[in-house]
Amino acid sequence: MESETKLKDPFSLKITPWVSFISFFVVWQLLIDTEIVPRILLASPVEVGKLFIDKLTNPDPDGAVLMTHTMISLLEALLGYVLALVIGIPLGLLMGWFTVAEGLARPLFEMIRPIPPVAWIPLAIFWFGIGLTGKVFIIWACGVVPCVINAYTGVRMTNPTLIQMARTYGASDWQIFINICVPSALPMVFGGLQIALALAWSTLVAAELIAANEGLGYLITMGRRLLRPDMIVLGMVMVGLTGWVIGNIIDRIERRLTAGLERGGAAT
């Protein structure tokens, strides 16, 4: 009997997640409808859904339609993120292989590393204002750290046997770096990309909450100022949804790019 239940989940176990999922929304809706939770404090799922449809076309009361807010947040996040990759990954790779690069860059990097990304926000706003540049700088500062760490660790974890073998065949430092260290660091680099992305997205929301005049974080702030809980919840849902979608896209790209590598890795 026990082995049977292990092979096939009982019906009750299959249905529980759906029950939980649906009852979450039902309870939420009922709490609002019965006024146990006042409408001023929380919006019901139906209201949020209505507002979602309304905000697709209606720029009031916060000055932009939902797509504009989302696109602006995405643009800021992606610009900063791409800059972080372009600078962080090569830097980390070089630091992993060349003593001079490590010796010069490491102390500076170790100084930046413990600063929580959100702590850059006041400085960035002070230097660059509340526009695009400031946001891009914040995202860059928080994305670059995991990129460097992971690229560095990836290179340092290269199999030493491969390096010695290449050296025996007369490869130069540079050839070893490009042909052996970089490819073997790729899976770690992608791990870094995922971390950087999650960090970038939540830091961006924090930055927009503090100072912005557009973007999803601004939508949330405006919801608070106008006492519109439905706007707050809509903003939160959009933030969560967008972050989840980008995470999945990165995951796809990673699988495609490192598919051959993992097979090669398994063979050795």
Place this chain on the structure above:
Amino acid sequence: MKTTMEHTISVHATSQGNGPAAFVRRVLKNRHFLYVVSIAGLLIIWHFFAVSSKDSKYMPTPFMVLNELWRIAHENLAGKNLWGHLWSSLHRVLIGFAIGSIVGVPLGLFMALNRYVNALVKPVFDLIKPMPPISWISLAILWFGIGEESKVFIIAIGALVPALINSYNGIRLVDPALYDAIRMLGANRWQTLVEVTFPAGFPALFAGLQISLSVAWSCVLAAELVSARSGMGFLIILGMTMSKPAMILSGMVVIAVTAYLITAVLSKVEKWVCPWKVELMQ
């Protein structure tokens, strides 16, 4: 150029020979020398950049930052000096972290041990997980006002997620061979839990708590940046509104040092509370 990994292998080949070329090579290979060059270079460039920039109020020199650090450590800003603000932040972190881990760890354990609990909690948790903790701030302020509770709420949410995920995964990923072994030795359910499940899952659980605490530290800053009247986040945003970059930078220094100390202390504690972690890794 010699590489770090080759360092030990080729040390004999490069340290031989005299003359300026060999000397330069030896110097470039010395990591500590390079560290000193790097930090000195940063300070010098920073100093001269700050001095020569036309608008000196945007870029303070390193000395100005040190001066400011000394000043805010002694003078009161909004009723508290630096240590007072640091303590208000840490106080919030400790309460929020305690709540988050007291809820998150047992929940993660039960989810890992019981499929029904997992099936019940996981869908709701997956809905909440992708939202950055700071995005709750507006709701938290609506619910609890701008006092302590709203900050503690944000920190608790931020700390809960890694605590739950790690305790869940830690228990789930215990090597099945360990279970087979202890069952063969005739252990009952309770003995299995105490002798295998908890010790084997504990390092991952503790790693989760470490992540929780550093997330909590950045959540408290974010929450204080949005609305607060004390704390390190408040201090740097005050520096921003008063147009005092030296104050922002010295606040950031204190924040970074605190974050560093938190990590350092926790990794010491980790070695002390789960010394068997290394054995499990191998």
